[in-house]
Each structure stands twice: as C-alpha cells, then as structure tokens.
Amino acid sequence: MNFNFINMQPYSNPQYFIYLLLALVPIIVGLYYGKRLKTYEAIFSLLFLFLIFDGDHWQEGVNLILYLVYEFIITFAYLRYRTKKGSPNKSWIFNLAVILAILPLTAVKILIQMPKGTVPFVVGFLGISYITFKNVQVIMETRDGVIKEIDPGTYARFLLFFPTISSGPIDRYRRFKQDFDKAPSREQYLDDLQMAVRYLFQGFLYKFILGWFFGTYLLPKISIAGLATGNAVGGLKLSWWVVAYMYVYTMYLFFDFAGYSLFAVAISYFMGIHTPMNFNKPFISKNIKDFWNRWHMTLSFWFRDYIYMRFTFFAMKKKLIKNRIRLSQVSYLLLFLIMGFWHGLTWYYIVYGLYHATAIIINDYWLRFKRKHKDKIPSNRFTQWFAIFLTFQVVCLGMLIFSGYLSQLWFGWK
Template sequence: MNFNFINLQPYSNPQYFIWLLIALIPMIIGLYNGKRFKTYEAIFSLVFLFLIFDASHWQQGVNLILYLVFEFLLTFAYERYRTKKNSPNKTWVFCLAVILAILPLTAVKILTVMPAGTVPFVVGFLGISYITFKNVQVIMEIRDGAIKKVEPGTYARFLLFFPTISSGPIDRYRRFKKDFDKAPTRDQYITDLQYAVRYLFQGFLYKFILGWLFGTYWLPKISQAALIAGNAAGGLKLSWWVLAYMYCYTMYLFFDFAGYSLFAVSISYFMGIHTPMNFNKPFISQNIKDFWNRWHMTLSFWFRDYIYMRFTFFAMKKKLIKNRIRLSQVSYLLLFLIMGFWHGLTWYYITYGLYQCIAIIINDYWLRFKRKHKKTIPSNKFTKWFAIFITFQVICFGMLIFSGFLSQLWFGWH
C-alpha cells in the first residue's frame, strides 16, 4: 500500500486520523472485551513510528535506534549497580548517569544552531526531548528506590509510546506501567472511550479550526502589518500591531499545542492508557505560579520534581544558601534558565526563561505581602478578575518574547 500521498507526521492533518483509527480497531475490540493485545500494540506503534521516519526522515529513524540502544545500556547498567548486593549508593555514579542520559539531547541542541553546512549529518529525531525526560525520570527514581525493577519490554513501550512521542504529554513510568499491566473493565473502558472521543473532537476544534484561525489566517497578516508600520516608523501604530501580534500568537500557541496534546491523550485513552492532561484552563490563572500549574503541566511538574525540588533539597542539605527565600529564588533561576536553554540556544528563549523567573519571584513577594496584610487587602470577585487580567498580560508578554518576533522586528528595521 502506498502511504506517500499522506503526511504521516503525527496529528498533522485529518486524513492521518483515518489510518490511525482503523489501526486502533483491534485494540478497541480487545479492550472492550477485557483483553490487552500487547503484541499488536507493539506492532502498531512500530509501524506508525516507521512511517514517521520513512523516506526523507530515515536518518532520524537511525538516530532514534542508536539513541535507544545507548539509553537502554545506561539505564539497565545503573539499575544493576543500584540493585547489586552491598553496592554503595555513590552520588557521583548517579550524577554521571544523569549527565550521560541528557548528553544526546544537549548535543542536539548545540549542533542544531551551528551554521548551515557545518554539520554534515542529520542530528536528533522527532521526540528526543520527551524521551530524554522519561529516561532521566526513571534513572532518578531508581536512585530514590521508587522504582525497584525496570522491565525491558514495558520500558521500551513507555519510551516509544506512540501517541505521545512527538509532543508529549510526559508520562511517568510507574503510572504508565500500572495501566499497561492490566486491561480496564468494560465499564471503565466505555468511560475511556467517551473521554477519547470528546478529547479527539476538542483537539480538532483547537488545532484545525482555532489554531488555524489564529496561526495561519491572522498571524501572518498582523506580522506583515507590524513590519510595515515599523519600517515606516509608525510609532503608536506599530505598538498596536505588536500588541495584536502578542495576543494572537499566544492564542495560536495555546490552541495548536493544546490540540496536539488532546490528540495524544485521546489516542492514549483509546488504547486504555490514561496519559495525563497537559493543559487546565491556563488563562484563568490568578498569578504566574498558578499559570505554571496549568500550562504544559507534565513538563512543568517534571521540571519542578526533578530540577527545582532536587536542587533545593541538595542546597539545604549542603547548607549552600541558608535563607529559604533566597534559596527558592536561586532554584527558580536555575529552573527557568534550564527551561529557556531547553527550548533553544537563542537570546529570546533564554530571555523568556529569565523573564519567567523574575515574574515568579515578584509573585512570591506579592503573595507573602498579601498574607502579611490579609486584613487590609480586599479579596472579592473584582480583585479575582483583576488578578486574572494582570496575569494574562504577563503571560502574553512572555509569549511575545518567546515568539522571537521582537528580534524579527529589529532586523526588519535594520
């Protein structure tokens, strides 16, 4: 069968879903009858992964295989070290394992910003970030003792779980294994199917209608108008266009990314796997910390659990910073700088990370001030909606920085 007429990048067009849903039918029938066809699920995932990395993307597929071999050897070598009788729990071995686990992703981030033609081969592959986060999580939980044993087959399916490989959400190994090890009851699976269909149609609304409206229809027109106003030294006129771009880009980013995430969750539910949601009404956040508990939640919680909290506990144990407020601020700085660098080695991603760090530190000062003066500071519906309004402006300005459009305007003028 010739698949070349279809764009087989995940969730890229409506036609893609026809083939995907057809392939899901045996799994749906099995789960409805209380049976999980693990062999078919593995074949299903491998086939769709092969189709992603077919033709012009074959080099990415090779990179994926090499990456998996490396990460498997690393993870199971560290598991053997930790579970070996009388084996010392040396910190340097754990740190080395984590550094080696993130080394391929770090190399990809550096090599992709090299001048064109400098790197004579394809680097990375679709989904390398999310697979790396999963792998690092497992190594850290092996060290903590939360994961006693990693099963190779389950681990491979966890890393290569097809619905989430391209855009997340980032699942946790223990949660995934719990779902994967058993089939749901018929009543449970009927509920899963209801959610799966709901999330599928919601994803279509978000990505193919609202995402297209903001990103494909409006955003290029606003961008062009802003560049024209900038070249004409439009002053106030330029400001209005930049403001329009800021709001439009924020809406586009949300609906496009949330749409992808909903597709991933939907297909997971069809497969009887409860992949966690990635977004929870982020634009009703009353402060920036609340926003990060609602936006790209699986990534936010991953950074919180495996960077912020671990660095904080380490610094407290070693008494690096005695003042708890200063310690939290340094932890935020580390967290958001790493998040900025992860997005890309460009000034606007790094600036975006610093901006979010400053915003959350200011927010903490404000929350402490509110607690201290709670009797004199009013709290009602107006203050709630005013907080949502202010937070939304802070969010949107951050997205404007993240978009790189300010850099585009600057070079457009010069």
C-alpha cells in the first residue's frame, strides 16, 4: 500500500482526514454499541504509524522499534525491582532508571546539532520526546507506588497511541488505562462524538485557516520586510516590522499548535479516549504563571510535576536551600532551563527558558508585594484588563526570542 501521493504525516492536510475518518468508522460503530474493538484499534494504529514512517522515513521507524524495546526493558526491569518482596527502595536504582530512559532523547538532541553529514545515520524519530515523557512518568509513578502493575499491551498502546504520538498532548498512564479498559456508555459516547466533531472543525479553523493566514501568508512577508529595513543598534536591525513579526509569529504558533492539539483530542474522543486538552484561552492570562497553566498544559504540568516539584522536595529534604523563596526561584530556573534545552541546543531556546524563569520570579515578587499591600493596590476591571494586556506583551516578547528571528537580525548570530 503506497499513500505517497499525499503527505501522511499526522494532520498535515485536509485530504489526510478522509483516510483517517474512514478508518475510524468500525471503532465508532463498535463504541456506539458498547464494544471496544481492541484488536482493530491496534491494527488501525499500526497502519497509520507505518504510513508515517513509510518511504524515506523508514529508518525512523526502525529507530522507534529499537527505542521501544529499550524502554520496555528499563521500565519492566524497574517495575520488577519495585514490586519484588523485600527489595529496598534504593534511590540510585531509580535515578539510574530515569537517566537511562532519558538517555536516547538526550543523545538525539545532541546529535541533531552536529554539522550536516557528520552523523552517518538517521537519529531519532517523530514523537521521541513525547514517548520519553510518558515513559519517565510511568517510572516515577512506579517508584512512588502509585503504579503497581503494568499491562504490556496497554502500555504499548499508551506509548504508541496514534492520535498523540508526534506532538502530544501528553496523557498519563493511569488515566489512559481507565478509558482503554472499558467502553463508554452510549450516552457518554454520543457526548464524546459531539465534542470530537466540535474539536475537529475548530482544529480546521485554527490550523488550516488562521494558522495558514498568519504563518504562510503574513509571516514571510513581514520577515522579509524586517530583514530589509530598520536601523542597526548594536548589530541588531530594529524596526516596526520586528514588532509586527513578534505578534504575527505568536498568533501563528498558537493557531498552528492549538489546531494540531485539537485534532489529536478530536480523534482520541472518536476512539473513546479522553486525551486532555492542551490549551485553555492562554491570551486571557492575568500573569505569566497563569499563562503556563493555560499554554501547552500537558507539557507544562508534566514539567511541573516531574521536575519542579520533585527537585523542590529533594532540595527541601536534603536542606540544600533553606529559604523557601530562594528554593522556588532556583527550581524555576532549573525547570525553564531544562525546557529551553529540550527545545534545542540553540542560544535563543536557552535565553527563552531564562526569560520565562525570570518573568515568573518577578511575578512572584509582585504577588507577594500585592498581598502585603492589598489595601493600597487597587483591584478593578481596569487593573484586570491591564494585567492581561501586560502579560500578553511579555508572552509575545518571549515568542519573538523563541522564534530565532532575532538571530537573523543580529549580524553574526546565524
């Protein structure tokens, strides 16, 4: 079977959805009658995964298979150690399991920065980050005793869940298993279908109309104008086109990624799986912390739960930093530095991480000051709208840094 006449990368074009929705029909009919066709779901997912890694991407498919074998060995070896009677809960074994689980992703992030032609083989595969996040989450919750057993078949479906494999949203194993182990009632599934259709059409509006308008139509024109005009300040070309680029890029990034996420959630709902939402009106955030509770939520919550909180508890237990305010600040710096490095080993991603860590630290200072002087600081509709406006400016400036456009404007930073 050769579908190379269209792009079979997930949610890449409207024609792709024709094949996807046709393949979903047996799953939809089965769930409507209260039956989950697990065998067909597995075949369906494997078929579309095969089409992703068909043709020129076959080496990525091989990498995915090898990666899964590697991660299964680590996860189930650690599960056996934790559930074996009388086995001590040694932290170094847990740390080793986490490091080994993250090692392939770390290697990929480093290798893809090598000069072109240096690495004689294809590294990584589509979705390696999000599968790694799922796997690390399971290891950590196994250590906590929250997960006491893992069904290999369910776990494989969880890691390879087709609608979310490439770019999330990031689900949690226990939540996924709860949905996967049973079929919803007819009333529940009719609600799921209603939400799936709504999210599907909203995704089309976001990605193929608004995302196209901001990203394909406007952004290239503004980018060229910004590079061609402006006054050099410290080697950086500055003009109003840069400001326009900042806002347009922010809109493009949101509508493109939010549209993709809506597609993933919609297809999940068609399959009776309640994959969590990734965005919740992020541009009405009243401060930068509120923004991160609304933007790319499954990633934000993953970093919060498995990096920020765990480092904070570890530092408190070891009494590394006694002052709780300083500890939270160090935790924020660590959190956003890791997030920056995860996006890529490029200067503007690192600066982006430091920028948001600094913004949250300043925001915390302001919130503490506001609580201390709440009788003197006005709180009304104007101040609330001003907070939203100011937060939006902070977010857009961060997106400008993230875009890498400044590296094109700044001579010498290519």
